[in-house]
Amino acid sequence: MMVQRSFAGKLDPDDVVRSVKTSARLNIDSEIFRQSFDHEPFGFTHNLSSLDLFSYDSLLGLAESFHGSPRDYFIAGSALSPGTQFYSVPNGGMRPREALENLDRVRCRVLLKRPEDHNARFRDLLETLFQQVVDLWGGLGNERVERLESAILISSCSTTTPVHFDPEIGFFSQIEGEKFYHVYPPACSSEAELERFYIRGRVDIGSVDIKGLDPAREHVFTLGPGRGLHQPQNAPHWVQTGRSRSVSYTFVFQTDASYTRGRTRAFNYCLRRFGLSPSRLGEHAGLDAAKASAMRAAAPIQFTGRVYNKARRVLAGRRLSRS
Numbered sequence: 001m002m003v004q005r006s007f008a009g010k011l012d013p014d015d016v017v018r019s020v021k022t023s024a025r026l027n028i029d030s031e032i033f034r035q036s037f038d039h040e041p042f043g044f045t046h047n048l049s050s051l052d053l054f055s056y057d058s059l060l061g062l063a064e065s066f067h068g069s070p071r072d073y074f075i076a077g078s079a080l081s082p083g084t085q086f087y088s089v090p091n092g093g094m095r096p097r098e099a100l101e102n103l104d105r106v107r108c109r110v111l112l113k114r115p116e117d118h119n120a121r122f123r124d125l126l127e128t129l130f131q132q133v134v135d136l137w138g139g140l141g142n143e144r145v146e147r148l149e150s151a152i153l154i155s156s157c158s159t160t161t162p163v164h165f166d167p168e169i170g171f172f173s174q175i176e177g178e179k180f181y182h183v184y185p186p187a188c189s190s191e192a193e194l195e196r197f198y199i200r201g202r203v204d205i206g207s208v209d210i211k212g213l214d215p216a217r218e219h220v221f222t223l224g225p226g227r228g229l230h231q232p233q234n235a236p237h238w239v240q241t242g243r244s245r246s247v248s249y250t251f252v253f254q255t256d257a258s259y260t261r262g263r264t265r266a267f268n269y270c271l272r273r274f275g276l277s278p279s280r281l282g283e284h285a286g287l288d289a290a291k292a293s294a295m296r297a298a299a300p301i302q303f304t305g306r307v308y309n310k311a312r313r314v315l316a317g318r319r320l321s322r323s
Contacts (some may be wrong), residue, residue, distance in 0.1 A: 026228065057153070064096075078108070112153075157243075160239070170251070180223070189236055
């Protein structure tokens with residue numbers, strides 16, 4: 001059911017934190033969550049559109065605080081098509097507030113990363129919503145959260161974000177305007193694409209060949225204020241905005257288990273470079289753990305550039321009963 005968009009009035013400063021904690025809510029069906037979490041995309045409703053955190057004036061002030069933090073924002077134009085290479089789209093050239101003030105004149109997409117580092121109320125919002133997900137999950141069990149952060153996406157009308165995948169588990173909420181979100185289950189990503197991504201060993205977006213995606217498995221979400229979706233880790237997706245300005249909020253996280261899966265795929269990449277045919281992730285749990293452990297020893301921080309040669313020597317000296 002579509003949740004009607006509304007805007008809260010100004011809050012008493014003494015009630016700000018309490019208001020976010022008590023009012024912010026993702027409405028997710030527990031059975032759908034249990035069946036689909038981190039495997040299949042699914043939709044939900046929320047009430048984030050009512051928070052004054054996302055008013056235009058609030059976003060302008062937030063954008064101003066990003067000017068001295070170039071690593072915390074990304075501004076790009078609209079892609080010509082969903083299959084456009086992600087970083088071939090022109091980007092940069094404006095600061096965040098300038099971009100927001102010119103959304104009607106210049107078609108662009110503004111990504112404000114980690115607003116919780118710039119405004120304590122967004123930190124509280126992030127922690128509040130993540131706790132709701134953990135509760136649905138039944139707790140973290142033996143997993144440990146290694147990375148938790150949010151982002152705000154503000155786009156002109158009629159813009160296209162090209163196809164890619166992200167290495168995090170995500171929950172995406174539409175705040176203002178309309179957005180058409182095309183997303184595929186993570187199983188639609190090829191192991192070769194995933195291995196090429198994880199060998200780089202850094203947080204970024206992953207390249208996807210849209211021609212290789214199965215249209216029968218595509219989920220298309222028409223998002224307006226009050227609607228959202230769950231995006232599993234490594235799920236390919238591309239996005240279009242509607243006829244007006246779009247504002248969205250998303251939060252993502254990674255656990256030690258997801259990092260371990262990435263290291264296993266990085267190890268498999270090396271095996272292919274040696275001319276071997278490694279077993280697919282998940283086929284042999286013990287072997288996957290050994291691969292991840294070997295990769296962690298080879299490249300404990302980042303697996304790029306000069307580190308590859310060191311890792312290659314370490315891996316060449318390892319013997320496994322099967323690849």
